[in-house]
Every structure is written in C-alpha cells, then in structure tokens.
Amino acid sequence: MPGKWAKYGRKCCKDCEKERGILEWIKSIVGDDRKSYCMYCKLEMRAHHADLISHALTEKHTRNAAPFSNGTTHVRENNTVKRPALQMAAHIACRSSIATVDHLGCVVEDIAKKGIKIHRTKYTALINAVKGPTVHEELIKDIGNESYSLIIVESTDITTKKLLCVAIRYHSKKLSNHRKNTKAGW
Structure with missing residues (x-):
C-alpha cells in the first residue's frame, strides 16, 4: 500500500x-x-x-x-548563447590565434553579459565539428579545377597533442583575388 x-x-x-x-x-x-x-x-x-x-x-x-563519456563533461547551453559562441569561433578562426581565445571569452562575456564561455577546447571542437566541414565544402567549390599552393606545418602544443596546419593559397573566383585559407586539425 x-x-x-x-x-x-x-x-x-x-x-x-x-x-x-x-x-x-x-x-x-x-x-x-x-x-x-x-x-x-x-x-x-x-x-x-x-x-x-x-x-x-x-x-x-x-x-x-x-x-x-570521453572524459569531458557536457553542459547544456541556451540557444541564445550558442549562436554568438559560434560567431566568435568563426571570427577567431579567420582573424586570430587559438591562444587568444581564453582571454577573449572573458572579455566578451563581461561586455555582452550573455554567459558566453568559450575557451580553446570548446573553440577547437566548434571549428572541427561545425565550421570546418562547411568551410571545407565552400573551399572545394571555390577552387574547382584551378591551380593552388599547399603549405603544411606540423606542431605540438602544450598538452603534447600533435597539430597539423594545412594552408592553401589560390585565386578565388568568388572574391577575384588571391586568398589564403587555413585548416587546422590533428
């Protein structure tokens, strides 16, 4: 009972x-x-x-x-935070280095008061999982069958992870000028 x-x-x-x-x-x-x-x-x-x-x-x-479980914990985020975090990740990928992300996330959070928390690991995951494939497809369409130069650099970061940076230099049909794109990964 x-x-x-x-x-x-x-x-x-x-x-x-x-x-x-x-x-x-x-x-x-x-x-x-x-x-x-x-x-x-x-x-x-x-x-x-x-x-x-x-x-x-x-x-x-x-x-x-x-x-x-892969050793990291996942925290549910509000959709109003996801979009600005993704925009910031894209901005940093194009115009800055990963090392500046830790400080920049705190600065943007203070300014916007939206609760954006993005650091190297989250930034790298966003680039590899979301932005990377999209930019990769656009890059392939833009290059087409034109000639290009490929630059490859290998490095090891502080956590002893091996990093590979592949840069491609080509004449963009879309922008009608020489452009350099970089894709980082490991």
Whole structure:
C-alpha cells in the first residue's frame, strides 16, 4: 500500500537536471512532471532525487553511459548563447590565434553579459565539428579545377597533442583575388 503522501505526487526536480552527474543523461517527460527519462538507458523512472541517484549507480546505466563519456563533461547551453559562441569561433578562426581565445571569452562575456564561455577546447571542437566541414565544402567549390599552393606545418602544443596546419593559397573566383585559407586539425 502506498504511503500517505503518495496521492500528492512529486514533480520532476528541476534542480536535479542541473546537478553534475545527472544533467548529462536526465530529461523531463513532456506531459508527466512526475517522471524522468534516462537518455542513456532509454528508461522512464520516478522523478525523485534518490531514484535518480540510485539509477546513476546501477551497472546497466554505467554500461550504457560508457560510450558517451570521453572524459569531458557536457553542459547544456541556451540557444541564445550558442549562436554568438559560434560567431566568435568563426571570427577567431579567420582573424586570430587559438591562444587568444581564453582571454577573449572573458572579455566578451563581461561586455555582452550573455554567459558566453568559450575557451580553446570548446573553440577547437566548434571549428572541427561545425565550421570546418562547411568551410571545407565552400573551399572545394571555390577552387574547382584551378591551380593552388599547399603549405603544411606540423606542431605540438602544450598538452603534447600533435597539430597539423594545412594552408592553401589560390585565386578565388568568388572574391577575384588571391586568398589564403587555413585548416587546422590533428
């Protein structure tokens, strides 16, 4: 028989969604505030904090969460922050070096007060995953079958990661002048 408080129910704890260790996999179910959804296990459960913590410690959850963990934590961002962060990443990729990103993120955050937090690792991920493929396709279309020069530089950064910078110099049909594009990666 359920306890005397069971009839009142319990809504999904919004604070739980922001707690480290839970926010990566928890999702509230639309239409039912008393249940939560584990994105790793594809499982519905009560929205009680204790149930969420005990589920996070189960063998099934840790096994299902393993492919999603690469040593970094992911924080959900507001869509109003994503666009300016992406614009800043594109700007820095074209006009500056990665080393200036740490300080620039703090400066822009103070100026805009929008909560933009972008540093080297996030900047590099944005360039490699979002901007890089788009610029790569535009570059291939712009070069076409024209001649070009390829410049390759290899380096190692502070964390002993090997970096490869590939620069291409060509005559742009779109801009009608010589242009130099750089793609960094490892």
